[in-house]
Amino acid sequence: MFTGIISAKGDIDRLDETSGDWRLRIATGKLDLADVQIGDSISVSGCCLTVVQLHEHGFSADVSRETMRCTTLGELKPGAAVNLEKAMRADDRFGGHIVSGHVDGIGQLENSSSEGQSLRLEFAAPAALSRYIAVKGSICIDGTSLTVNKVAGRLFTVNIIPHTQEETIISGYSPGQKVNLEVDLIARYLERMLSASDKQESAALNRKFLERHGFFTD
Numbered sequence: 005m006f007t008g009i010i011s012a013k014g015d016i017d018r019l020d021e022t023s024g025d026w027r028l029r030i031a032t033g034k035l036d037l038a039d040v041q042i043g044d045s046i047s048v049s050g051c052c053l054t055v056v057q058l059h060e061h062g063f064s065a066d067v068s069r070e071t072m073r074c075t076t077l078g079e080l081k082p083g084a085a086v087n088l089e090k091a092m093r094a095d096d097r098f099g100g101h102i103v104s105g106h107v108d109g110i111g112q113l114e115n116s117s118s119e120g121q122s123l124r125l126e127f128a129a130p131a132a133l134s135r136y137i138a139v140k141g142s143i144c145i146d147g148t149s150l151t152v153n154k155v156a157g158r159l160f161t162v163n164i165i166p167h168t169q170e171e172t173i174i175s176g177y178s179p180g181q182k183v184n185l186e187v188d189l190i191a192r193y194l195e196r197m198l199s200a201s202d203k204q205e206s207a208a209l210n211r212k213f214l215e216r217h218g219f220f221t222d
Contacts, residue, residue: 006092007089007099008142011035014085016029022066027056027064028048035088043055047091048077050185050186051184053066085173087172099149103144105186109133110182111183113180114159116179122165125164127161127183139154144187
């Protein structure tokens with residue numbers, strides 16, 4: 005589990021094909037690897053990867069062809085910058101929102117403009133994900149926890165403050181940039197509860213349930 009608060013920027017050191025899958029070697033920049041062990045999870049631009057080797061200035065992770073197809077990892081070349089976050093501990097401060105590291109889809113940057121010292125970025129999400137994106141809700145973009153400011157169909161807008169521009173790879177985006185998206189996990193579970201079948205009507209979270217428990221009054 006992650007929080008979407010990026011710890012460091014790294015880059016892809018090398019990509020090697022191994023038995024039909026891929027092994028990524030990632031240079032981790034200022035990320036402290038002193039407490040990282042083989043088998044630990046690290047988010048690489050929003051993708052939860054398992055450490056299989058540790059190096060002096062980075063680590064290696066195996067990536068399936070499915071993950072390469074369904075995320076932007078398949079488009080990265082050696083030297084490409086990535087966001088990095090180690091999995092959170094149970095006693096960590098929770099600074100962002102609940103992030104699983106399981107990418108839901110690939111979005112694209114449509115427009116970028118300055119707004120004071122911030123960047124105002126407009127992204128297009130896949131149609132199947134747009135229903136999970138809400139104004140003032142959370143969205144994870146390349147592993148970064150961000151607040152949605154505006155939604156219009158498949159388009160949504162976020163503002164990037166100077167600190168986030170400096171500490172993540174977002175400042176290097178230009179229109180057309182593909183990004184990994186993970187929607188709010190709570191929204192997915194809420195949809196599942198609301199879509200309960202007739203046989204589960206008594207347990208469904210719907211208007212009748214809310215009325216029965218006093219959330220609506222005449």
